[in-house]
Amino acid sequence: MARITMREAISQALWEEMERDPDVFIMGQEVGVWGGTYAVTKGFYDHFGPRRVRDTPISESAIVGAAIGSALTGLRPVAELMTINFAFVAMDHIVNEAAKIHYMFGGQMVLPLVIRTVGGGGRQLGATHSQTPDAIFAHFPGLKVVSPGTPADAKGLLKAAIRSQDPVMFIEHATLYQMRGEVPEGDYVVPIGKSIVQRPGRDVTIVTYSKMLEVSLKAADKLSQEGIEAEIVDLRTLRPLGMEPVIESFKKTNRAVVVEEGWPSYGIGAEISSRIYEQAFDYVDAPVKRVAQKEVPLPYNRTLEQMAIPNAEDIIAAVKEVL
Amino acid sequence: MEKTEYLDLYHQMVVIRRLEESAAELYQSGKIGGFLHLYVGQEAVSTGLISARRPEDRVITAYRDHGVAINVGISANQVMAELLGKATGISKGKGGSMHMADVTKNFWGGHAIVGAHLPLAAGLALGDAYRDQKAVTICMFGDGATNIGFFHEALNLSKVWNLPVVWVCENNKYGMGTTIDRASAVSEIRRKADGYEMKNQVVDGMDLLAVRETALQVFDEVRNGSGPQFLEIETYRFRGHSMGDPERYRQQEEVKQWQENDPIGIYHQHLIKDGIATEEELQQVVKDAEAVVKASVAFAESSPEPAPEELFTDIYMEE
Ligand SMILES: Cc1ncc(C[n+]2csc(CCOP(=O)(O)OP(=O)(O)O)c2C)c(N)n1
Ligand SMILES: [Mg+2]
Numbered sequence: 001m002a003r004i005t006m007r008e009a010i011s012q013a014l015w016e017e018m019e020r021d022p023d024v025f026i027m028g029q030e031v032g033v034w035g036g037t038y039a040v041t042k043g044f045y046d047h048f049g050p051r052r053v054r055d056t057p058i059s060e061s062a063i064v065g066a067a068i069g070s071a072l073t074g075l076r077p078v079a080e081l082m083t084i085n086f087a088f089v090a091m092d093h094i095v096n097e098a099a100k101i102h103y104m105f106g107g108q109m110v111l112p113l114v115i116r117t118v119g120g121g122g123r124q125l126g127a128t129h130s131q132t133p134d135a136i137f138a139h140f141p142g143l144k145v146v147s148p149g150t151p152a153d154a155k156g157l158l159k160a161a162i163r164s165q166d167p168v169m170f171i172e173h174a175t176l177y178q179m180r181g182e183v184p185e186g187d188y189v190v191p192i193g194k195s196i197v198q199r200p201g202r203d204v205t206i207v208t209y210s211k212m213l214e215v216s217l218k219a220a221d222k223l224s225q226e227g228i229e230a231e232i233v234d235l236r237t238l239r240p241l242g243m244e245p246v247i248e249s250f251k252k253t254n255r256a257v258v259v260e261e262g263w264p265s266y267g268i269g270a271e272i273s274s275r276i277y278e279q280a281f282d283y284v285d286a287p288v289k290r291v292a293q294k295e296v297p298l299p300y301n302r303t304l305e306q307m308a309i310p311n312a313e314d315i316i317a318a319v320k321e322v323l
Numbered sequence: 324m325e326k327t328e329y330l331d332l333y334h335q336m337v338v339i340r341r342l343e344e345s346a347a348e349l350y351q352s353g354k355i356g357g358f359l360h361l362y363v364g365q366e367a368v369s370t371g372l373i374s375a376r377r378p379e380d381r382v383i384t385a386y387r388d389h390g391v392a393i394n395v396g397i398s399a400n401q402v403m404a405e406l407l408g409k410a411t412g413i414s415k416g417k418g419g420s421m422h423m424a425d426v427t428k429n430f431w432g433g434h435a436i437v438g439a440h441l442p443l444a445a446g447l448a449l450g451d452a453y454r455d456q457k458a459v460t461i462c463m464f465g466d467g468a469t470n471i472g473f474f475h476e477a478l479n480l481s482k483v484w485n486l487p488v489v490w491v492c493e494n495n496k497y498g499m500g501t502t503i504d505r506a507s508a509v510s511e512i513r514r515k516a517d518g519y520e521m522k523n524q525v526v527d528g529m530d531l532l533a534v535r536e537t538a539l540q541v542f543d544e545v546r547n548g549s550g551p552q553f554l555e556i557e558t559y560r561f562r563g564h565s566m567g568d569p570e571r572y573r574q575q576e577e578v579k580q581w582q583e584n585d586p587i588g589i590y591h592q593h594l595i596k597d598g599i600a601t602e603e604e605l606q607q608v609v610k611d612a613e614a615v616v617k618a619s620v621a622f623a624e625s626s627p628e629p630a631p632e633e634l635f636t637d638i639y640m641e642e
Pocket of ligand 1: 058060086437497
């Protein structure tokens with residue numbers, strides 16, 4: 001195992017999959033000559049060439065649409081949307097085509113498509129460039145939605161996504177690229193749809209994913225100093241949702257806090273808490289709490305933006321409320 | 324134009340240039356965050372265009388919006404305060420560099436999703452056409468933006484409905500790191516307007532007076548019912564796409580060559596050659612502009628942060 005950054009882990013997965021399978025290729029804005037706006041595909045253009053590392057015009061619907069078309073012919077495109085905020089431009093192709101095409105034609109068409117994109121706030125990019133709309137994409141049956149919170153999961157899940165026969169939205173976080181962690185070398189694949197306990201504990205269950213995993217771990221460390229042991233379940237995949245580790249943990253702790261970076265209304269926390277009530281009602285000792293973004297478009301001003309995004313203190317306060 | 328008007332345009336360009344140079348420094352020192360897209364090299368485009376508009380004419384642009392902000396008459400103080408995210412900024416510190424607007428000056432904003440403001444421009448023009456108001460909507464966007472669906476839908480609609488819009492493509496040769504020939508099937512961008520049977524022309528964007536003269540005429544025609552028109556303005560950005568751009572996609576030689584065609588220098592020479600102003604007078608204008616920018620930094624730095632309650636205001640008009 002090597003200790004590498006999230007950026008390196010994602011890059012490694014892409015590189016290895018492209019080496020393994022000549023049908024895998026990358027397309028998106030600035031993925032080639034520039035090397036990726038987050039430097040994930042640096043060096044790819046020189047190594048794999050313009051046939052397999054394809055710079056596109058600023059045409060999100062054509063990027064996703066053409067990726068779908070090429071995937072239908074058996075290629076395995078990794079289409080990159082520079083940020084998830086631009087996925088809205090391609091929404092029809094994601095929602096009305098990618099998510100439906102296998103079902104609607106009675107299973108005839110197969111869509112081994114990955115849409116790699118980046119979400120999250122906290123960088124003062126203002127309202128249109130800072131969103132965490134993951135829940136929207138997880139709303140649609142037919143799409144798989146993956147969002148890793150550690151470098152190892154990023155590598156393993158991206159490999160699984162590229163090998164998947166279904167369309168996968170792979171959502172990275174803009175402030176996690178420098179995060180370091182142990183990542184297995186070589187062919188390391190993490191199955192899609194499996195949540196995992198990232199930190200064991202007995203007093204409360206924190207359910208989270210992506211950037212908020214890091215924040216929740218920080219909160220758990222502080223809580224631990226006060227003698228409160230939080231168990232953290234990392235969803236890793238939002239659809240299909242792996243509830244077993246969540247329910248198992250909840251049956252032990254009887255209390256849960258769901259932490260997401262996006263807005264609470266109709267969100268991940270709403271979904272998880274509802275499923276806890278449905279699947280473990282007899283174990284509920286306190287109402288499940290949601291920690292999420294303030295219901296405002298994110299402002300540019302740093303202080304205001306930080307107020308709006310969940311932090312460790314918010315999580316600690318929520319945990320204390322359910323205890 | 325009166326002499327004072329000539330000098331005022333010079334003043335505006337220098338204010339934009341110096342303000343952005345200060346902004347770049349403030350960005351390096353961490354006082355400005357987020358994305359900062361500089362307009363350095365392109366000042367003559369917005370300065371020329373806006374000098375040709377009437378107050379009732381509307382302006383809308385993309386995220387590279389500091390120049391337009393100054394040209395429409397937002398004070399350097401309010402622009403700088405917005406860059407620093409202060410309560411006194413033109414968007415109360417909520418918008419930042421990419422989102423300046425002043426509705427009282429008919430400036431309908433910087434918009435950060437590429438191409439998204441083009442359909443809005445068609446709608447602004449519809450507002451005027453609907454009420455038989457003689458006004459033009461000036462919509463500015465980059466060369467890269469002509470490859471997104473929004474562009475084609477908006478141009479088509481504006482032609483079908485004969486809307487009073489002037490579509491202005493600021494062709495600075497790159498969309499981020501991608502040259503036009505790598506992203507656009509048509510290398511001569513104005514020809515995209517041909518596809519919508521729209522009158523179009525190319526203008527030298529380094530020459531303020533050329534931009535202004537063309538704009539005066541085109542705005543007049545559009546105001547009087549010619550239907551939408553298209554201007555491709557040739558220009559160049561001297562700096563990276565935004566702060567932190569490694570600029571691996573272009574040669575420094577190319578940048579240097581363009582820098583020799585500095586729009587401020589060209590206008591300066593023009594004013595001298597035509598005997599409109601003396602070196603001393605222009606030096607004075609530069610000094611004044613520098614003082615304005617310096618004061619704006621002091622103003623912005625000493626301005627208060629937005630109150631915490633501001634996080635929750637402006638979401639809806641009604642409860
Ligand atoms: C829909 C969308 N896709 C991608 C981006 C990221 N992006 C911001 S600016 C830009 C390049 C735009 O180039 P151009 O239109 O030529 O304008 P310039 O920056 O040269 O002024 C890109 C790709 C975005 N903001 N919106
Ligand atoms: Mg451009």
